Amino acid sequence: MTKTERTNLRRGLGFISPWLIGLAVFLLYPIGASFYYSFCEYSVLQPAQWIGLANYRDLATDEVFGKSLLNTFFYAGLSLPLGLVVALALALLLNSGVRGMTIYRTIFFLPSLVPMVALAVLWMWIFNGEYGVLNYVLSWVGIKGPGWLNDPAWSKPALVLISLWGVGHAMVIYLAGLQDVPTHLYEAADLDGANWWHKIRHVTIPMVSPVILFNLIMGIIGTFQFFAVPYVMSPQGAPARSTYFFAMDLYDNAFPYLRMGYACAMAWILFVIVLLLTLLALKFAERHVHYEGG
């Protein structure tokens, strides 16, 4: 290394020095330790004890874990595609050149600002089987609403509905993407006699597909850590564990039960699932996502 190179290196490391600590202490060490603990019996009160693959073997037959995993897949399978469609549809409507776009945008965005705990408490009130306003409104059209959060068949769909109320964030991202689609593409489609659906299907969606992919991946990562809302509604995932999700099971094992090694094994399974789903999305993207100039 020459003298300048050494000065440059010292200067560069000087600027990023907080990150050298942050990366090592708050990320790399915990990642390594977590992997090690996942093969241990560990309660934090006593030193970790190596037990090999026992945690992973136990997880394979843990019914509560299986239930929480199934619940999470069910919730993700409904809320991710529905959220995508609703957010994109709202963004398309807002991008159609109607007057008052910024006002509508603010209205649709506001709910996504509501802190999770407040959101959970608010919707518990709205979904209330007896005095809830939702079932009252449904009664106008002759529907006798279910018990929602008290009914194992309806508790997860209720949570999906809540998630749709928060699509404003994704909508803003789509809207920014839509505004970048060059107008000459639509003009060309007009000349070819395309109707509005053709234009959405063959111009808009391909052009915003990278944004859809980004939102989908962020959605996968977020959904598998779904915690605050169901936990506030019922820490045990009542009724009948129908709202007991992956992250709640993990939290319960780590803190109330102090089965920290077991919780680490769960965290690594979570990591692998998220990684696989992301790879799947990217694989799908290879064929269907259109990158400008690519």
Next chain:
Amino acid sequence: MQAKSPIAHLVIHLILLAGSVVFLFPLLWMISTSLKPVEETMTIPPRWIPSEWRFDNYRKAVIYQATEPEPYQFAPGDLFNGKLRVALYQRWPFLVYGLNTLYLCLLGVLGTVLSNALIAYGFARLEWRGRDVLFALTLATMMVPFPVTMVPLYALYRSFGWIGSFKPLWVAAWFGSAFNIFLLRQFFRTIPRELSDAARVDGCSEWNIFTRLILPLSKPALAVVALFHFMYVWNDFLGPLIYLTEQRNFTLSVGLQFYQSQHGGTEWHLLMAAATMIVLPVIVLFFFTQRTFIQGIALTGMKG
């Protein structure tokens, strides 16, 4: 894509208006319930607008978990030794949850902006050996979900004796975060290199280029980072749930959850008043910073 015919415009307006009602209603219902006398919360059909506005519900929500207060005489030293906080907590618990949350927000935002600006500068505008490898490693860590590091971090903070204190909830923010480093680095790179070169020729030190040239030019990006971190801390539930052990240290989120777990199901007017007090500051903040907010979200979404 522009809609052209007037009928299309009308239809779109009707859909958007209906959507607006659906999206706004829960918030209005929260506020309406929060101002009702208790007997009007549980009626069928529901009362849309309270017969009288019970602003007193808000006072009740603030003092709800109050304990028998010990007599208290203010002394200036109590600002720092925690006695004032205990006295306030015994009288107005929800106020103390709010102060705790604000304290964490301020420390977190300050640390996040300072550390990430410094780090991103090192990655964006300096050339040094190993930089790109380290940056790639930084990006890779973004894929790791929080639960993976949750247990070892708890063990680490426990060995520092930090459990039950605020430290686990703000210290890490002073050492950078991959996402913010990425965001600021992208922004710093859009500032023309010639500006730095000219300053260097004039004998400006690297530190002065950073503080006097790059930082002032990056205010919009720094505002995005600050705003998002504020929202994150205000919202955070899992962190405070794990680390805070004493009720007087609770943040608004855990405070409301605790309240709901103890008294949920009956006193909806007070719960809604408490929820409104958590939501309203965020909405006010949004209205003052709307442009930064919307641009920030678009910016973070565009990296895909």
